[in-house]
Amino acid sequence: MIPALQTRALTIGYRRHGKAQALLDQLDLAVAPGELVSLLGRNGAGKSTLLRTLARSQPPLFGSVLIRGQDAARLSAYDLARAVGVLLTERLAFAAMPALRLVELGRYPHTGWSGSLSQGDRTIVAEAIAAVGAQHLAQRDMAELSDGERQRIMIARALAQRPAVLLLDEPTAYLDVSARVEMFAMLRHLAREQNVAIILSSHDLDLSLRLSDTVWLIDKANRLIHGAPEDLLSGTALSAAFSSNAIDFSLTERSFRILSRLRGEVFVSATGAERDLLRTVLEREGYGLTDEPNRASFSVLATAEGWTLRTTQGTSGGSSYADLAHTVRSLDENPVP
């Protein structure tokens, strides 16, 4: 099968005073139709630069990008627009036009110069708008939409192109929490449904790791490591790429934990969600959890009715986590022996 997108010995970066300054080099990557790839890495790692290079918005330093087996550098602008849908992060000035019109413009590479839409084009536009859940925005003016609403419309426009490859730079950036999840799930579904290869950059680690087929991870040594999320999770690549003195990536939680100097450890009798909630309260107060009672500064027992905290000096209890936090904080003022 011909990959939807492929890179051959691709080196990306910038030229300063005529001298090449590479961010990532010798990339040999391939993305199949229907595959969802998340591009992860710290700020300044080179994610946008890579996406811009794949989109032909900036030239590679060396090497090449192939779209459906054809050298992207040789495609006409028209053919490129039919094959590759792009949403980069540049803030665009929006003309006063209805959102629907903007999405319709996505059909332009297929309609030719006349720009007149067939019934089929209109159906595709309607489907693209529905796919991003933006039917209620269609008649609104772009200039008066919120950042998140515009983001949806811009993605709908890219979808309306019906491209083979969709390149999205931080598509969830302006979205609220539930909209992020919905957008990611929608892209996941779309990749399979329309057999489109989607490459997106994201700082939403948890969603990327759950919903992508493949992760491209740019590590601190400027290497691009790729594999299924689980392959990266089972090794040290992810923690090595993101951890620092202040935070640590927890494989089990698929998110970051703040590393602070521990005031002590706590023995907790609780399971499931209650244990997780206790953990976050205690971590915020500077305590870690231990399974060994003799190492613990104090213990906490949680049940559905409430919590009981035991120190060598006595026992207290309550029903809310706020009360527990308050009690733990007051222990700090009178340290547990």
Ligand SMILES: Nc1ncnc2c1ncn2[C@@H]1O[C@H](COP(=O)(O)OP(=O)(O)OP(=O)(O)O)[C@@H](O)[C@H]1O
């Ligand atoms: N036009 C430019 N000329 C020279 N260097 C640039 C240019 N644009 C970006 N850079 C540099 O290239 C590096 C990568 O930038 P890029 O925007 O690709 O990172 P990123 O991974 O997308 O970061 P973020 O997560 O912050 O969006 C940065 O060090 C940046 O300063």
